[in-house]
Every structure is written in C-alpha cells, then in structure tokens.
Amino acid sequence: MINTQKLTIQEASKLIAEKKISAVEITQSFLERAKKLNAKLNSFITICSDEALKQAKKIDELISDNQRLSPLAGIPIAVKDLFSTKGIKTTAGSKVLENYVPAYSATVVKKLLDENVICIGKTNLDAWGHGSSGENSDFGPTKNPYDLERVPGGSSSGSGAAVAAGQCLAATGTDTGSSVRLPAAFCNLVGLKPTYGLVSRSGVIAMASSLDSIGHLTKTVYDNALVLNTTAGKDFFDSTTQEKKVGDYTKNINRGVKNLKIGLPKEYFGNLDKDIKEKTLAAVKVLEKLGAKIEEVSLPHTKYGVATYYIIQPSEVSSNLARYDGIRFGFGRENFGEEAKRRIILGTYTLSAGYYDAYYLKAMKVRRLIKEDFEKAHKKVDVIICPTSPTLPFKIGEKSDDPLKMYLSDIFVVNQNLAGVPSLNVPCGFIDNLSKSSGVGLPVGMQIVGPHFSEELLYQVGYAYEQETKFYERRPEL
Amino acid sequence: MNYEPIIGLEVHIELETKSKMFCSCSAGYFNAKPNTHTCPVCLGLPGAMPVANKKAIEYAQKFGIALGCDLRLKSKFDRKNYFYPDLAKGFQISQYELPFSHKGAIEITVDGKVKRIGITRAHLEEDTGKLTHAQIKGKKVTLIDFNRSGVPLLEIVSEPDMKSALEAKAYAQKLQQIARYLKVSSADMEEGSMRIEPNVSLRRVSKSQRAKVSKLPDYKVELKNINSFRFAQKAINFEIERQSKLLDKGEKVSQETRGWNEKENKTVSQRSKEEAHDYRYFPEPDLPPLSFTSSRKAEITMTIPELPDEKFERFKKQYKLSQVDAQILTADQKIADFFEEANKAYRKKDPKKVANWITGELLRRLNEQGKSISEIELLPASLAELLYLIDKGDITQNQAKEVFEQMIRIGKGAQLVIKTLGVQQMTQLDLQKLVNKIIAQNNKAVDDFKVGKVASLGFLIGQIQREAKGQADANLAKNLLLEKLKK
Numbered sequence: 001m002i003n004t005q006k007l008t009i010q011e012a013s014k015l016i017a018e019k020k021i022s023a024v025e026i027t028q029s030f031l032e033r034a035k036k037l038n039a040k041l042n043s044f045i046t047i048c049s050d051e052a053l054k055q056a057k058k059i060d061e062l063i064s065d066n067q068r069l070s071p072l073a074g075i076p077i078a079v080k081d082l083f084s085t086k087g088i089k090t091t092a093g094s095k096v097l098e099n100y101v102p103a104y105s106a107t108v109v110k111k112l113l114d115e116n117v118i119c120i121g122k123t124n125l126d127a128w129g130h131g132s133s134g135e136n137s138d139f140g141p142t143k144n145p146y147d148l149e150r151v152p153g154g155s156s157s158g159s160g161a162a163v164a165a166g167q168c169l170a171a172t173g174t175d176t177g178s179s180v181r182l183p184a185a186f187c188n189l190v191g192l193k194p195t196y197g198l199v200s201r202s203g204v205i206a207m208a209s210s211l212d213s214i215g216h217l218t219k220t221v222y223d224n225a226l227v228l229n230t231t232a233g234k235d236f237f238d239s240t241t242q243e244k245k246v247g248d249y250t251k252n253i254n255r256g257v258k259n260l261k262i263g264l265p266k267e268y269f270g271n272l273d274k275d276i277k278e279k280t281l282a283a284v285k286v287l288e289k290l291g292a293k294i295e296e297v298s299l300p301h302t303k304y305g306v307a308t309y310y311i312i313q314p315s316e317v318s319s320n321l322a323r324y325d326g327i328r329f330g331f332g333r334e335n336f337g338e339e340a341k342r343r344i345i346l347g348t349y350t351l352s353a354g355y356y357d358a359y360y361l362k363a364m365k366v367r368r369l370i371k372e373d374f375e376k377a378h379k380k381v382d383v384i385i386c387p388t389s390p391t392l393p394f395k396i397g398e399k400s401d402d403p404l405k406m407y408l409s410d411i412f413v414v415n416q417n418l419a420g421v422p423s424l425n426v427p428c429g430f431i432d433n434l435s436k437s438s439g440v441g442l443p444v445g446m447q448i449v450g451p452h453f454s455e456e457l458l459y460q461v462g463y464a465y466e467q468e469t470k471f472y473e474r475r476p477e478l
Numbered sequence: 479m480n481y482e483p484i485i486g487l488e489v490h491i492e493l494e495t496k497s498k499m500f501c502s503c504s505a506g507y508f509n510a511k512p513n514t515h516t517c518p519v520c521l522g523l524p525g526a527m528p529v530a531n532k533k534a535i536e537y538a539q540k541f542g543i544a545l546g547c548d549l550r551l552k553s554k555f556d557r558k559n560y561f562y563p564d565l566a567k568g569f570q571i572s573q574y575e576l577p578f579s580h581k582g583a584i585e586i587t588v589d590g591k592v593k594r595i596g597i598t599r600a601h602l603e604e605d606t607g608k609l610t611h612a613q614i615k616g617k618k619v620t621l622i623d624f625n626r627s628g629v630p631l632l633e634i635v636s637e638p639d640m641k642s643a644l645e646a647k648a649y650a651q652k653l654q655q656i657a658r659y660l661k662v663s664s665a666d667m668e669e670g671s672m673r674i675e676p677n678v679s680l681r682r683v684s685k686s687q688r689a690k691v692s693k694l695p696d697y698k699v700e701l702k703n704i705n706s707f708r709f710a711q712k713a714i715n716f717e718i719e720r721q722s723k724l725l726d727k728g729e730k731v732s733q734e735t736r737g738w739n740e741k742e743n744k745t746v747s748q749r750s751k752e753e754a755h756d757y758r759y760f761p762e763p764d765l766p767p768l769s770f771t772s773s774r775k776a777e778i779t780m781t782i783p784e785l786p787d788e789k790f791e792r793f794k795k796q797y798k799l800s801q802v803d804a805q806i807l808t809a810d811q812k813i814a815d816f817f818e819e820a821n822k823a824y825r826k827k828d829p830k831k832v833a834n835w836i837t838g839e840l841l842r843r844l845n846e847q848g849k850s851i852s853e854i855e856l857l858p859a860s861l862a863e864l865l866y867l868i869d870k871g872d873i874t875q876n877q878a879k880e881v882f883e884q885m886i887r888i889g890k891g892a893q894l895v896i897k898t899l900g901v902q903q904m905t906q907l908d909l910q911k912l913v914n915k916i917i918a919q920n921n922k923a924v925d926d927f928k929v930g931k932v933a934s935l936g937f938l939i940g941q942i943q944r945e946a947k948g949q950a951d952a953n954l955a956k957n958l959l960l961e962k963l964k965k
Contacts, residue, residue: 322567
C-alpha cells in the first residue's frame, strides 16, 4: 500500500500514469484523511466525496482508455471556499453565504477540472479573506498541523493546513495582502502569489479587486509550477488578465542560480524575530554557495505599505461587499462578522466625499511609489529575498483582540500586492524548541520576489534552494 | 419681480447594442419575460466580473463627436456606490473623472431663433434592473426584473443654458433626433430608452440687468419621473411657477429632487439635499483604464452620418426647398432618405413636387394610420412612378391621391394599385363626347358664360367630373370646354 500523504504531485502523477494507483484509490485515500483530520484541524468547510469520486471514476476510464492526460490528472486538490464552484456550496467563510450554491465555476476551478484534477473539498478561511490567521472564519478557526494550538496563517488557512496535513496534494488560495504566503510560511509550504493579471480572478469572490491575486499552495516548488501551468493565462472574463503565460513553468526549473543577482532589502531585516532573520540569512548563504551574487537593495517606501494597504483594501472591500444584501442569494447584512463590518466602515469612510483625497487618493500615490521601489530594485537585481512573516505562527487568540497587531503580521507581504509583483514563499527551516504537538518544530518561510511576470525565475531560484534543503520532507505528525 | 429660469438637462439614452454593457446577455429587454436576459455578471453574483462592450464604447464616442465634444484619448470607468434593490452589485459602473467625451455644444431652434446649448459631458454607464410594485395574494410585494440590468446607458449632461421649457424640449428632441440619425438608439421616451431629468432654478433679474451675465442661483431642483416631452415641458413650467411664488414671498427654494406626478399635474418632493447620496466614486478596479489613438478617433468620426442640421442646410440649398419643407423632411432621417431616393427616381428634377407629396400626402396618411415610415413597405421609386403616371396623363391628380393611399396601405407599386382599383383616365375622345353632352344639357350655364359669367365654367367642369366619376383630366376638360364654348 502506498503512503499517499507523503506524496508530492510529481510523484503521485507518475504513480497514476504508471497505473500503480488508480484515481479512485488515491481520491479515496485523501478523502478519508481529509475527513479524519478535519475534526482536529477544521481545514475544510465542505468535503465533496460524491463529486470527487465521480470525477475520479471518469479519469480512471480515460486512463484505461490510454488517453494522454495532463500531469495533474487524478490529483486530489482542495479549493479555498472563496472560489465559486458550480453546484457546490461556496461560503467565503461567512454566515452570509452559508447557503449559497453558485450557478457557475470560477475560471481557475474550471481550468483545473478540465485538466482532470479532483476537487475533494472547499477549505476554511477568514471570512471574505479578511485575516492573517484563519481566526475570522464564521465556521471556526483552522489549526496549524505543526502545532494545533497555533494558527496556520490566513486567510487561506484551510488550504495551508490541508496541504501540510496531507489531506490533499495542493490547494488554491487567494492573496490580497498575505493570504497565500502567510499560510505557506506557517505550514512549511510553497505558496505563490502570482503577478497581478497572470491568473484569472473571474468567479473568485472579490475581496479587494486591485490587489487580489489567485495563487496556490503545494509541498514543493515543482508541484507549484505544475499547477500554475494550468491556472495562468489570459481569461476573457477577467479584463485585467494579460497574455504573459510561459508555456511550461517546469521546463527551466533546474537551471540553477549561478550568477543570478539576489537583493536583500534592508528595510525587511530590521524589525523581526531574530530566529527568522537567522534562518532567512542562512538560506541566502545557501544560494550564494550555489553561485548567486548577493547584494543589499533598498525599498525605501516599505514602511508606508501597511498604512497604504489598509486604506486601499478596505475601500475596495466596502464596495465589493455591497452586493451581499440578502435579496437575491445568501442571508442579510446582519450576518457580517466583526472584521467585515470594520472594513466596510473603514472603506466607506476613506472613499467619502471630503476624505477621498486625503485617504484613497493619497494612498494610490504612495502605492505608485512602492511600485517604483520594486522597479528600481529590480533594475539592480534579478530577485529579492526577504522574510514572509515577522513572527513564527502565533497562538490562537494571541492577536485576535487587537486588529492593529493582526494587521502588522502583514508588514512584509502587502507591498508585493500593492506593486502587483509576484512572490513565492519557500520553506527555509524550522525553529525546533517551540513546538509541542508535532515534534518537528515550527516552520519558517521566506519570499522570493521578482519583477512582473517573472514566475519562471522565482521557481528556478526556489527549486535550486529546495533541492539543497528539502524542508518539505518534514511533515507534521498527526 | 422678474426671474430668469436656468435650466440644464441630464439625458439618459440606452444604446441599442446586441449585448449588454458588461456581459454577453441580450440587451433587447423590451417585452421580454422577466429575468430571462440575465447571467452572473448582470445579476451581480459573487465573483462575477465585468467585460466592457466595445460596440457600446464606440457608440458613446460617436455620440460625443456628434455633439461636438472633445473625445478623450484616455478614459476609464469608475464605481458609483449606492444601495437600491434594483442595483445588483450595490454599485453602478459609470464614468466620473474621465468621461469618453466632454465640452461640446448643439444648436436648437425655438420660435425661429437659433440657440447654442453647451454639452458638459457624455459618459457611459449601465442601466439598473426594474422594480414593479405589485400585490400578490393580498400581499404587497416588490418584484425585480434584471433584464434591463447592465444595458448600456449614455448620460448626456448639458450646461444650464436653457431659459424656458420650450428650449428644454427642443434640446431633448434634438438629442433624440441625433440618436436616431446615428442609429445608436430608438431614444423612445415611452419605452424608457430615453429619459430626461431637468434641473430648474430661477435667477432674479431687473430689466437693466437682463443682458448681463450674473451668477447662477445657489440651488437647483432636479426633476424626475418624466416619460414624455410633454410632461417635461409641463413639469418645468410648473417648477418655474412654484419657485417664483416662493421667491416672491421672500422664501428660499430648497435644493431637492422632485418627481413629476402626472395624475395631479405637479411636482412632488422626493429627496432633500440632506438625503443626497455620497456616491463614493473610485476607479473601477476590474476594468483597466482605456486609451485610444487619434487614428481611432478619426475612424469613428468617419462613421458619423450627415447630421440633422447639415442635412437641413443641404436640402434647402440643393433642392431649393422652403425652410418648412426642409425642416419636415429632415426631422426623421428615414423620411429624408425616402425623399432623396424618390427624387432621384423621378427624373423630372422637380424636388418641390416630390417634397409636397411627402410632406402632404405621405406624412398625413402615416399619421392617420398611426404608422412610421419604417413600418410600411412603400418604395420611394413607387412615388416616382405615380408622379410619372400623372405627368403622362394616365391618371388625374385626384385619382393619384387615392391610389397613393392604397400604395401606402399595401406597399405595392402605382401600376398595380391602379389595376386593382380599376382607376383609369378617360380617353380624349370619350371626354370630347362628354363635353358635348354636358354643353347640350346645360343651356343656361352656356349662355351665362357667353355673357361673361366666368364662374359658370367651373360649374360645367364640375358636371363633367361628376359624370366622369373623377376619371377625367380636369385641365383637358377645361380646354375642350373652352374650345367648344368659344366657337
């Protein structure tokens, strides 16, 4: 019997192609684990056994027919409950949409299903994507598989926990200002926040439309590139997408980092946990040893990032949440949670006549400066490496009473969204002494940030580092 | 005290594109079963995103150019946020800062005087759903039909350049005419594809001041619920009256939105200034900013047909038509086209005659039958054919009118109708015989004529016509009579 939970997509894909395991078998095995661990982790809002098994049977038929299938065929994945799935309840983690069943699927979901991926369920999240810890879900917080007392990071909290715990092989996420990278960092995963405009947002419940990036979480860099092969590309239904997709993101993945210039932004190494700083700098040393050139760069407007983000994002949120009036679908506005209400009020204020210029417009100007920071830095270096989170995964409840403290968890991750640049979180070690439940330590992640549409390069750097370190092999014991 | 009305108009015109503004649903909602032209986008379902309709943008730009506006090379969409059950997304996608076009003007004619009305801006937005208040099983309910949700809507804002209800009406009618000339909208007030919202305020003037430019009043009253030009005129006049009474009493007129109540013939307050919305405009993040090249602008300009004013001037000059005839013919582009084609087919180079048949007979009959020119099958060449038959002497002028009525009714050519009606003109020989007979039967009238009572000639012609049942050529009959009588 194959131990499926330790598999990567790359490995599972090979087993399926060689008919060593059927799509139904692998699906059943992940469904079982998803159900079994859900009580512990609360990573799923909905597990769709029937739909998953139906899809698996179809794929087995295609395989026995000897049809040429994509490397993602038969791969069980999970979908963040912010992605519309036709016929399957989509809650956005909010009581407002507790009974909402979409009439159509998000483009990304459609693309994945067309590639014969198996969706085993919808993952938990901070309601509407509002949060950095997963604690804002109306369906209860998700637990970090590496330490059940700690948060898995948010808002794609369920996606992070599910992949880390081996409940699925990959999960989709959205990243408006941390939501893929923070869970990836907290759960020892590879998480991509793609360039704004590379992956379609159509059908994904909007949080802040000018910032929302549609990403995904996997165990390895290679797996991550495989998923992007399917999700990337211009979509008619999302006018902000561009035709910038690279044919195959895995093709040049092992080119290495020799002579590549890596920049370390000085503004990102001041105020953070010293262990995280140490781990990140150690990772940079590994890359240096592999032939990369390291130099310091400056992103001078970094410190304005959180303030800018917390004007633009709630402004757009206040407008995007206006449609949830309970008239055509879902329940009424009285069901909005605290955080959604807070953002609606903030955003309504910053867009109001008389305040617009001082807040929204000013924030948009700063946003441009932040974008220019990255452009200037990328003229000097190929990629930038910096920490993803200033702290290790924190305890459930530790920050939930203090929104400002919670917002500051995003200090290293919002600027990439404001600039629209891609960023890949890659595991860069563990802090051992803190862990309680899993015995392998608490994961640390770092970001590899590149210019617009440089995902191929990010994978190249991430892969080189990962091959040296293989932190992904350290799975939690549950 | 003398007051000068200051009137500006906001006009909404639905653009008749195949699909809606931001999705592929059919935009033709009129008479469609409720909620059948809908999709996730126009229903505002979670995650649905707008995709801008290129044709609608082109129509909007075309309209802007036709209004003499500057076309912006850089434009964008913005969100206008407000809550109303007919607004699916809780915001309307509109244009705030950078409308497609701005700073234009058109000319109107009232009482023979030409006046220029400034156009502030023309921007594109989406229509809302439609609410119907009904009673179902004894319960008061409000029903929403989203078929109209997302239909492209052009908003044209004028400068406050109008001074009377008549001017406002003339301006609105001119916009309607232009919309129809451009073939971008039927701009029908009753069907709601054109809606007008006048802003009315009054400025105090003394006689000596009249000519001077003074400041605009510090308030304005916006009028809504107007679905005909007639109501627009009535509502504006009511407002002028109401406001001047208030001002006479030394009261302040409050800034508000008032609706026209057609049953009671008055405007009623709907929303005060304090209740005015703060729309919290911001750039629509789901639609990238738009930029256009000046060659694109030239391309669109090329597609603009001859507009009413130009056509009117050309008709006067080219066809030597009177002011009135040219006005009537160019009011509707289809009538103008009909005229030009009929005139071309009728080779006698007598545009005045063709014009008379159209302004007199054709338009009168259409009016009687309650039809528009596009609803009948009559070909312009058929009118030319009819005129030709009159010229040839095959039928009389009176017969021709009868024939023409049938032609309009059944859409067939002149010859065919003449055959079916059995209309025919008497031959000269038969007419000669009839003339002889009438002379023989009316000795008194003949004698009267011979002693100089010219009027009796008319009596004799009348007798001939009666006997001939209208099939005699009146001129020929007259000539034959005179010939005979003078012998």
